[in-house]
Amino acid sequence: MSILVQKFGGTSLQDKETRLYAIEHVQSAVREGYQVVVVVSAMGRSPSPYATDSLLALLGESRKISEKEEDLLLSCGEILSSVVFSNELQHQNLQSIAITGAKAGMITTNDFTNAKIKTIQQHNIQQLLKEYQVVVVAGFQGQTEDGEVTTIGRGGSDTSAVALGVALQADYVDIFTDVEGIMTADPQMVSSAQKRTEMSYTEICHLAYQGAKVIHPRAVELAMQENLLLRVRSTKSNDFGTLIISDEHMKKKSYDRLITGIAYMKDVVQIKIEESKEPQQIHVNVFRAMAEAGISVDFINISPNGVVYTILSKYEQLAVRILTQLDLRPTVRRNCAKVSIVGAGMSGVPGVTSKIVQSLTDENIPILQSADSHTTIWVLIEQQYLEKAVNVLHHTFRLDE
Numbered sequence: 001m002s003i004l005v006q007k008f009g010g011t012s013l014q015d016k017e018t019r020l021y022a023i024e025h026v027q028s029a030v031r032e033g034y035q036v037v038v039v040v041s042a043m044g045r046s047p048s049p050y051a052t053d054s055l056l057a058l059l060g061e062s063r064k065i066s067e068k069e070e071d072l073l074l075s076c077g078e079i080l081s082s083v084v085f086s087n088e089l090q091h092q093n094l095q096s097i098a099i100t101g102a103k104a105g106m107i108t109t110n111d112f113t114n115a116k117i118k119t120i121q122q123h124n125i126q127q128l129l130k131e132y133q134v135v136v137v138a139g140f141q142g143q144t145e146d147g148e149v150t151t152i153g154r155g156g157s158d159t160s161a162v163a164l165g166v167a168l169q170a171d172y173v174d175i176f177t178d179v180e181g182i183m184t185a186d187p188q189m190v191s192s193a194q195k196r197t198e199m200s201y202t203e204i205c206h207l208a209y210q211g212a213k214v215i216h217p218r219a220v221e222l223a224m225q226e227n228l229l230l231r232v233r234s235t236k237s238n239d240f241g242t243l244i245i246s247d248e249h250m251k252k253k254s255y256d257r258l259i260t261g262i263a264y265m266k267d268v269v270q271i272k273i274e275e276s277k278e279p280q281q282i283h284v285n286v287f288r289a290m291a292e293a294g295i296s297v298d299f300i301n302i303s304p305n306g307v308v309y310t311i312l313s314k315y316e317q318l319a320v321r322i323l324t325q326l327d328l329r330p331t332v333r334r335n336c337a338k339v340s341i342v343g344a345g346m347s348g349v350p351g352v353t354s355k356i357v358q359s360l361t362d363e364n365i366p367i368l369q370s371a372d373s374h375t376t377i378w379v380l381i382e383q384q385y386l387e388k389a390v391n392v393l394h395h396t397f398r399l400d401e
Contacts, residue, residue: 003129004034005173007041007139007161010051012176012235013081014044021235022085023092025176026134028238030094035129037168039139039161040085042077050077052140067112071141071151074113075100078138078157086136096134099125101160104135105167106142108150115150117142117159120167137164155216162219166226173228175215176235181242182207182214184399185262189387192400196260198243200250203260203344206376210263210340220244250344258352259343259397262390266383267313270299270333270368273323274306282328283307289322299338299369299380308369310336310380336368337383340376341393347374359396365389 006029008022029036046053055077059065079100086098105121128135139157142150152159158175165173179187180195182204187193201224208217214232223230223244233241275282283302290297290311295318299310311319313334323330346352353370356377360367365388369380381389394400 001033001035003037003165003168003170004029005037005039005161005165005168005170006176007039007157007173008085008176008235009157009178010041010044010048011178013040013085014048016088018235019085019088022176023089023094025174025233025235026089026094027092030133034171036134037125037129037164037170038085038134038136039157039164040078040081040136041139041157043081043084050080052077068148071112071149074151075138075141075149078140082136082138086134089134089136094134095132096136097128097132098136098138099128100138101141102143102147102149104137104160104164106152106160106163107145108142108152110144110148110150112148112150114153115142115144117152117163118145120163122167125164125168153218155218158216158219159222162222162228162230165228166222171229172231173223174231174233174241175219176233177214178235179214180234180237180239181232182212182244183261185390185394186212186264189264190262190391190394190400192394194400196242197240198245198250199260200247200344201244202247202375203250203342204244206340206342207261207263210338210342210376210378211265212261212263247344257343258345258349259341259399260345261342261399262393263340263342264386264390265338265340266386268298268310268336268338268380268383269313269316269319270308270310270336270380271319271323272306272308272331272333273328274331275328285326286323286328289326290319293318293322295319299371299378301369301371310338310369333368335383336380337386337389338378338380339386339389339393340378341397342376344375346377353377355396356393359392360389363388363392365392 082098086096089096108115139160183193185193205220230244301308365385
């Protein structure tokens, strides 16, 4: 029998009503003749009592435990979710069993709280699929080769689902969420946002890395490596959603789509350092210090006299303290946002940047920094203009049609 992997996020499982929608998708897959592997996240989002952030909050601000112990706690949310969901499937006369990520064969590195999947030992889950119609797997978790419980970082349930889909040679992996599919922009910000029926791995990966929260980019990268078909669908709808396919297949289709979508990140801080003495050594010192502190830098512009880059606002105090200790005088611009315009069709096409600059300038939205690649153009703006900028760009590139 063919295998279908279905992943349900926390909002799809937060209460009995939403879980009934999820159960209908499982029932539909079983009726279609699939053996179904369901991967679940922890139920709900904070302050829901079993959400990952709620479990983490139990430790308080000052944590004395090791990351290994932290993983023991965080893995509980998905285990609870898997047992509750399996119980409700059985009440609907589906033969179901709940198992941990370890029992599903997820073998990971020993990087606790952010482990990577090394391999999946399939024998146990393959045997269970012979005995049950549905196997419900606790996502986000696995175990090391010596049996220690690990979690695989934010978005880990997406990655768990794709990894199982690859290992089991599933026909599809369905990622169920609270939107109809991948949209041209955040529908809560842009009322005219449209659903994309198809999208390439590269496009969705760029959107995910730039702030679109529908699917985790690590999961997309894994699917792309193995050419596994993904579908992003709504839990509360029978709509097909968005099919994510290879870049090659996307190119073969006759489409003239220039821009696929717009993503954004809020709460960004711009840091500028200008020094006339040994500026090249300053570049080295700054980025080495940020790396050693675990601060991810973005939007980097290096000049002969200094450097400009961005970080998330939660790291501002730490970054400024480090730079001051290096005897540097950073200029900090708070309350910024990064807007990303993504589209495989823009590669090699002149005039895209000109359109972006013109449309934002016409609306008196200052551009603080910009950068581009073959498929993405980024602009940094003041956060107060974010909603206006995203709507302007969405209209400029006719994404609402």
